[in-house]
Amino acid sequence: MPPIQRGQAYRIGANHWGLRYYDAVGKRRRKSPFPSRSAALKHYRDVIEPQLRGDVVALPELTLAEFVDVYLERHAVAVRGRTIAILRERLGYAVRDYGDVPLKSLERMSGELASWSATLSQGSRYGIVQSLRQTLEAAVRWGHIQRNPAKLAGRNRQPAPRTVRVYSVDELDAIAAELSAMYAPLPAFAAATGLRPEEWAALERSDIDRRAGQLSIRRTISEDEQGRRLVVDLAKTNVSRRQVPLSKRALAALDELPARLDTPRLFPAPRGGLLNLDHFRSREWSPAIEASGIEKPARIYDTRSTFASRAIAAGVPIFELAKIMGTSVRMIERHYGTLLDGVGASIATRLDTFDEREQRVPDEHVWATTGPQNGLRS
Numbered sequence: 001m002p003p004i005q006r007g008q009a010y011r012i013g014a015n016h017w018g019l020r021y022y023d024a025v026g027k028r029r030r031k032s033p034f035p036s037r038s039a040a041l042k043h044y045r046d047v048i049e050p051q052l053r054g055d056v057v058a059l060p061e062l063t064l065a066e067f068v069d070v071y072l073e074r075h076a077v078a079v080r081g082r083t084i085a086i087l088r089e090r091l092g093y094a095v096r097d098y099g100d101v102p103l104k105s106l107e108r109m110s111g112e113l114a115s116w117s118a119t120l121s122q123g124s125r126y127g128i129v130q131s132l133r134q135t136l137e138a139a140v141r142w143g144h145i146q147r148n149p150a151k152l153a154g155r156n157r158q159p160a161p162r163t164v165r166v167y168s169v170d171e172l173d174a175i176a177a178e179l180s181a182m183y184a185p186l187p188a189f190a191a192a193t194g195l196r197p198e199e200w201a202a203l204e205r206s207d208i209d210r211r212a213g214q215l216s217i218r219r220t221i222s223e224d225e226q227g228r229r230l231v232v233d234l235a236k237t238n239v240s241r242r243q244v245p246l247s248k249r250a251l252a253a254l255d256e257l258p259a260r261l262d263t264p265r266l267f268p269a270p271r272g273g274l275l276n277l278d279h280f281r282s283r284e285w286s287p288a289i290e291a292s293g294i295e296k297p298a299r300i301y302d303t304r305s306t307f308a309s310r311a312i313a314a315g316v317p318i319f320e321l322a323k324i325m326g327t328s329v330r331m332i333e334r335h336y337g338t339l340l341d342g343v344g345a346s347i348a349t350r351l352d353t354f355d356e357r358e359q360r361v362p363d364e365h366v367w368a369t370t371g372p373q374n375g376l377r378s
Contacts, residue, residue: 007044009037016077019044024052033077059144064106065099066145071135080232081224093120106136107145110152117153129156161335165302166309167191171294178288182258183280186267187303189253193244194307195324197300198222201275202231204264208254214243217326221274229274240326289345308336 007021018032019040031048034040062070068091076084090307097116098106106113119130133150140148167175172187179186190200197220207216218241222232234241246254254266263272269279281300289298304325324327 007041007048009034009040011037012077021048027191035073059142061102062144063102065095067103067139068095068135070206071138072267075138080222081226082222085223085227087131087135090124090128091135092096093128094132103136103139103144107147107149108138110149113149114153117156122159126156126158153254158334164305164309164336165297165299165308167294167302167306171292171298172303172306174292174294175285175288175298178291179284181269182270183284185253185256190252190300190303191306191310192247192250192253194304195244196220196304196326197277199326200241201267201277203266205266206264208246208266210246212252213246215246217242217244221277229276231274239328242323242326244324247336248341305336308332312336 007019008166010018010020012018012033016035017034017037018030019034020028020030021044022320023029031043032040034043044304045147068088072084072088072091075087094116099111100111113132117125120128129150133148133156136145136148136150139145167187172191173185176184180183186200190197193200194225195203195217199217202219202221207218209215217234219233220240221229221232257266260272262267265272265275268276269275277300285300289296308325311324312318316324318332322332325332
């Protein structure tokens with residue numbers, strides 16, 4: 001065994017620390033997050049170093065409430081504040097009923113957790129149970145328990161996806177006619193790009209590349225645990241950071257935007273600051289829906305569904321559509337599965353067209369492009 005070395009603490013962002021060290025076979029390891037440098041080094045002395053010596057390290061006995069705090073603190077390093085706030089709210093249901101139960105005891109209560117989940121409302125059950133399963137899975141990974149009782153309680157069925165709402169061009173035009181001039185191009189632009197509201201609200205003029213015919217999603221609007229809105233730069237590895245093609249309809253909508261010198265944002269608040277989406281819904285979107293007389297429900301987010309449905313109808317492959325929209329193929333299939341029913345016939349038509357075109361290609365062309373190495377001629 002190599003000589004035991006003192007762990008090295010390093011900073012993560014403004015408020016967290018990580019720990020670097022070499023394991024028993026000399027491989028570099030990392031562990032994070034910790035609230036301070038001293039906490040990281042204390043973990044090395046109390047946990048890592050005894051492990052390297054071969055000592056048995058007993059983990060502290062934690063209740064569910066205590067472990068939830070530990071999990072959220074560590075998880076906060078990698079996700080947005082809004083995500084932690086949602087997790088804390090959902091986990092609050094389990095903490096309220098089982099917060100003082102030690103994890104070791106909770107591990108044997110899968111049957112009771114199954115009965116507990118059945119008492120939750122149908123609309124919120126999936127999210128609450130999924131958050132508990134996620135948290136207790138971390139407890140398994142970190143050695144506090146051997147099995148995840150929330151998973152052993154049974155399958156956590158997802159609720160049926162909501163009905164897909166797709167706007168027609170006439171409906172988009174009707175909504176635009178009722179919005180104020182600075183937001184009138186928004187319905188057509190959002191429906192032509194499929195961006196989430198928190199994405200188009202964070203767009204800046206520098207994100208538009210007309211020569212390449214695309215826009216870049218580099219940031220989004222989020223909230224911290226206190227509910228404060230902020231612009232979050234997306235990491236290059238984040239699936240949401242992507243390029244979105246600009247169709248003629250999207251470019252036409254951009255051309256209609258009023259020129260402004262007081263802000264770099266394409267869709268700012270009236271005074272040029274960061275748009276508050278809740279205020280926009282109540283002051284602009286909802287009155288426009290009422291005045292236009294279009295069928296309800298009619299959410300802003302339905303412009304994203306409109307883009308997806310039009311792309312599917314145009315024959316855009318599901319994999320490419322998922323990449324453009326910054327989501328997964330599974331989510332496309334789940335939410336727009338009914339729109340995919342006719343895709344098979346479309347694929348068959350395109351294959352037939354390809355076969356017919358291939359049959360019309362002269363034999364000399366086939367020879368020139370394939371060559372004798374493929375064994376077509378000797």
